[in-house]
Amino acid sequence: DTAVSQTPKYLVTQMGNDKSIKCEQNLGHDTMYWYKQDSKKFLKIMFSYNNKELIINETVPNRFSPKSPDKAHLNLHINSLELGDSAVYFCASSQASGGGETQYFGPGTRLLVL
Amino acid sequence: AQSVSQHNHHVILSEAASLELGCNYSYGGTVNLFWYVQYPGQHLQLLLKYFSGDPLVKGIKGFEAEFIKSKFSFNLRKPSVQWSDTAEYFCAVNGPGNNRLAFGKGNQVVVIP
Numbered sequence: 001d002t003a004v005s006q007t008p009k010y011l012v013t014q015m016g017n018d019k020s021i022k023c024e025q026n027l028g029h030d031t032m033y034w035y036k037q038d039s040k041k042f043l044k045i046m047f048s049y050n051n052k053e054l055i056i057n058e059t060v061p062n063r064f065s066p067k068s069p070d071k072a073h074l075n076l077h078i079n080s081l082e083l084g085d086s087a088v089y090f091c092a093s094s095q096a097s098g099g100g101e102t103q104y105f106g107p108g109t110r111l112l113v114l
Numbered sequence: 115a116q117s118v119s120q121h122n123h124h125v126i127l128s129e130a131a132s133l134e135l136g137c138n139y140s141y142g143g144t145v146n147l148f149w150y151v152q153y154p155g156q157h158l159q160l161l162l163k164y165f166s167g168d169p170l171v172k173g174i175k176g177f178e179a180e181f182i183k184s185k186f187s188f189n190l191r192k193p194s195v196q197w198s199d200t201a202e203y204f205c206a207v208n209g210p211g212n213n214r215l216a217f218g219k220g221n222q223v224v225v226i227p
Contacts, residue, residue, distance in 0.1 A: 004157075022139065031213065041202055043158075043217040056214055097213045100146045100165045105158040 003027050004106035006091050011110045020077045021109045023091030031097045032074035037088040049074055049095040081113045115143035116207050120218035128226050135190040135221045137205035147188040148206040149179055197227045
């Protein structure tokens with residue numbers, strides 16, 4: 001019984017395409033996140049939602065659009081993919097949006113843009 | 115904004131050796147501190163965390179970390195590593211009421227059998 005799941009696990013696509021990554025958590029958490037891990041393994045937060053409302057929106061190109069249909073799901077849609085978007089994207093969730101909350105991570109989606 | 119520094123990005127050691135990974139943070143207030151581990155091909159898992167209280171925190175798999183406020187440090191230690199500890203280790207920090215976790219660049223640890 002996976003706590004935070006992501007689909008797909010691997011995504012290979014051409015430049016210019018539009019793609020989506022899905023995330024679901026079955027922990028009953030209120031807050032969800034998207035992180036990007038680059039080729040040097042550096043992790044940086046992109047977005048955070050609390051109960052379907054956007055609360056963190058870092059400096060990310062507006063080609064990236066998160067959507068939270070309910071508090072158990074946070075999807076990431078990427079328009080006009082570029083080579084630099086190649087990375088591992090991790091979804092995470094936490095009980096609430098407070099600073100002390102432990103964040104639980106999904107297995108990651110490895111995106112390769114050709 | 116908070117930031118995290120991890121030194122010695124690549125660490126190679128033999129089984130049974132002791133491991134210490136340094137983590138220094140920059141944040142002007144009360145902090146919450148975390149160590150996460152990422153085994154090859156897997157997702158990040160929490161090793162341990164510090165919010166308040168005893169500055170020596172014990173985590174899973176025999177790891178511990180010590181918060182030294184005066185040095186802005188939260189170093190991770192394990193007295194005797196195993197081959198299965200081969201992984202990437204990330205230190206992270208945020209402040210109270212702020213769930214924006216700032217990660218360090220990670221330490222890649224390779225344990226040779």
